[in-house]
Amino acid sequence: MAAAGRVARVVLDSPLPQLDHFFDYAVPDELAAEAQPGVRVRVPLRTAGRIADGYLVELAEPGDEYEGTLSPLEAVVSPARVLTDGVWRLARRLADRSAGTASDILRLAVPSRMVRVEKAWLARDREADVRPTPPAHPVRGYGDGVLEAAVAANERLALRPLSFPSALPDGTWVGEWAITLAALAAATWSEGRTAIIAVPDHRDLEQLAAALTAVVPPAAVVRADAGQANADRYRGFLEALSGPRIVIGNRSVVYAPAERLGLLVVWEDSDPLHAEPLSPYVHARDAALVRQELEGCALVIGGLVRSVEAQRLVELGWLRDIGPERAYTPKVVLTANQQAEEAAARAARIPSSAWRAAREALTGGEGRPAGPVLVQVARPGYAPVLACAKCGQAARCNRCTGPLGQSRAGATPACAWCGALATDWRCDHCEHDRFRMVTVGSGRTAEELGRAFPGTRVVLADGDHPVLRVGAAPALVVATRGAEPIAEGGYRAVLLLDGERMLARETLHVAEDCLRWWASAASLAAPGAPTVLVGVSGTLARDFATGRLAAFAHAELVDRRALRFPPAVRLASVTGADEVVREVVAAVDPDLLIDVLGPAPVDDRLVRAILRFEYAKGAEVAAAVRAAVVKNATRRRKAPAGRGGYRPAPTLRVRFDDPEIL
Structure with missing residues (x-):
């Protein structure tokens, strides 16, 4: 469509709220061929002769509302139409909903331009693009074609997944949830529609990518990972513009361009990693709900633990609750944090029942093979928190008042904020100069468990020691919450320590967070393997042990309605x-x-x-x-x-x- 003589309506790439509206410019004849909706443009501003970047959103006919002469577009940066109409409508709606600016949303939706990548994409032979093929495997565990039919009918679902590890045809072990989502995405793509799946972090992304390799060609999958290089991220973005694809990534993937969007999935929507830290702070779940409303696609919100926000939508009838034909509940054992009888268990600071479960898993017996044991702890490091040995007051840095911690046995305590060594530390309350440990981190726990189980290999997995997978051989895997690696065949026992410490956080979502951490670790256990929750009792522990996670979300929602807390308001x-x-x-x-x-x-x-x-x-x-x-x-x-x-x-x-x- 010739653009010469028409009005280009441009949104500026500016965070200033007073500039968050359309600016009208004339389209000169020399730019008519390239000045199409969705392209990047440069436009003049009347202030001090400046040039601003923006996106041409739409072309309009000249009207009578403005009688003056419009300034012409300065330049069309590229003929690539990177801003689709669907993404623009989503950005505008979300910005209005959160009192923000559309340009802030567009910065998340459209990656920075990489010239070489873009030129290669524009010159590519479109005939070589991947074509949808029939799905290789149906969704299993939910009935013959039940989930596929719901997605084909563009339903909105609250999915209760199967939570145990499974092996792919190539021998890679992933969570069963990843296989379910991969099969759903493959069924959507086979119909010539795009599927977008948002997961919290790179560990979930690796599992999902591995599951997709078993059901669709590699060229059909586009990855939008925050850890990618700028060129790779822009290449994936342009690939998503090329036709129906399966787009997977972190929270910002909900803004990915999509040709015939058929399925939108937000996995583990209660995870705080889905909350956007940049203005206007739109949660991935909220962005997905708005996009589904605008485009009419299928929507799946799910996780090992149902969020209170999703439960509210289920009770309103906006989401349909759907689960597997035969629910699977991990074998959870509740145990008090009592004094252990065995000396080895006392040394490792775990109850006797937990110590015996770990020993039996590491040695095998009664027809069960030996295998790895997962031990989940609350904090990384060796001794993250120290206190005065005399008065018990928390030890603070004498320079910046930050908390003092110890990175390893015998190391000089250092400040967690400024890094200063506490070589001449004295308590500002009693002038004492010696410390005692208040909390024990993953490093100290691994050290103590190594003494309790001599000769057993100990694997440490936390932010400083990332481990994605472990083998099937017996080993003690000590991991912080969210950093648990996947074991081949599943763990033969899972010990959940520091439960009381996790629950001590002051936040509205503390119970929901703890359930998600525990359920995530329990889902890595082999079927029938025990999961021992140490030191936690009450309704929360019982709901976790019996698998009544949706009932917990309902009870939590009832309490928040009474208090007028989100998501009730x-x-x-x-x-x-x-x-x-x-x-x-x-x-x-x-x-x-x-x-x-x-x-x-x-x-x-x-x-x-x-x-x-x-x-x-x-x-x-x-x-x-x-x-x-x-x-x-x-x-x-x-x-x-x-x-x-x-x-x-x-x-x-x-x-x-x-x-x-x-």
């Missing part, structure tokens, strides 16, 4: 200078709000107010808050003495649906 936090925060709160009609908490001090300069409101009022609240943000960004501020042209940056931060605000 929505909230928005407004942080900034006291005067500015009060202006933003005052700009919102009180009839739209349930209440306002604060403003309360955050530090010496800033305060924070929390707005609580019903979901139905969310659009109106977001619009009012966004108008106040734009007003604050454009106001003139008095310059400090001696700095006539200086304008201090506005101090205001708005975040809707903050997961850690309570």
Whole structure:
């Protein structure tokens, strides 16, 4: 379509809220062929003759609303149409929903341009593109064609998965959940539609990628990993523009371009890694829900533990609860943190029942083969937290008051913040100069278990010692939560230590997080192998042991409704200078709000107010808050003495649906 004489509507690549709208430019004749919706462009700004980058979103006919002469486009950066209409509509809707700017969403959706990669893609023979093929394997465990039919009908599902390790045809072991999602994605792709799957981290991504190799050609899978080089990420992005694909990645993959989007999956949506730390802070689950509404594709939200947010959608009828024909529940043993009888168990700080389970798994017996044992602990390091040996007060750095920890046996304690060695440390309460360990990390636990099980290989897996897989030979694998490697054939026993310490975190999601950590470790056990939860009792432990995870999510939702906590209601936090925060709160009609908490001090300069409101009022609240943000960004501020042209940056931060605000 010839663009000459038409109006190019451009969104600028700028974080300034006052610039978050369309700018109209004339399309000169020399750029008419390349000036198409979705391309990157450069445009002039009237201020100081500057040039700005942006995206041409749409072409419109000249209208009567503007009688002057439009400035022409400066340049079309590339003919590649990298911004699809679907992604633009998603970015606009999410920005409006969260009182943010569309350009902030587009930075997550469209990677930085890599010229060589783009030129190679533009010159590629499109006839060589991969074509969909019939699925190699059906989804197993849910009935013949049940899940495939639900996805083909574009249903919204809350998936309860099978949670045990399985072997692929090439001998690679992955979680059964990865095989289920791979089969669903293959069925979608075989119909000529795109499937997008978002998982929390690289470990889940490796399992999913391995499962996909067994059911679809490698060229059909596009990987969008935050750990990729810029060139690889842009190459994958362009590949997703080339036709139906299976796109897998981390949280930002929910913005991937898709030709005929058929399936959108968010796996383990309760994992905090799905929460976007950049403005406008949109959670991957929320982005997926909005995209499904806009494009009408199938949606699957699932995980080993159901999130409270997903449970709310199930009870509203927005998601359909679906599970396997025969539910599988790991064998969970609850044990108190009592004094062990055996000397070796006392040395390893574990109860006798847990020690015996580990010994039997390492040695075999009663027809069961010997194999590896997984030991999950709360913290990495050797002694992450130290205290004064005399008065018990937490040991703090004398330089910056950061917490002191010990990296290995005999090492000088060091500050976790500034790294200074505590060579001349003295307690600021009693002047004592000796430490004692308060918490024991993965390194010290591995050392103690090595003494308790002499001659047994000990494998340490944490952030500093990443391990993705271990063999089937007997070994003690000590791993921090979320860093557990996959064992061939599954672990013969799983010990979950430090449960009480994990539950001691002060956050609204602590019980949900602990269930997810424990369930993730238990899912790596071989069928019938014991999972021993140490030192935790009560309703939470019983729900975990009996597999009543959806019932736990329901009970948690009931409590939050009574307290008016998310997700029963929505909230928005407004942080900034006291005067500015009060202006933003005052700009919102009180009839739209349930209440306002604060403003309360955050530090010496800033305060924070929390707005609580019903979901139905969310659009109106977001619009009012966004108008106040734009007003604050454009106001003139008095310059400090001696700095006539200086304008201090506005101090205001708005975040809707903050997961850690309570």
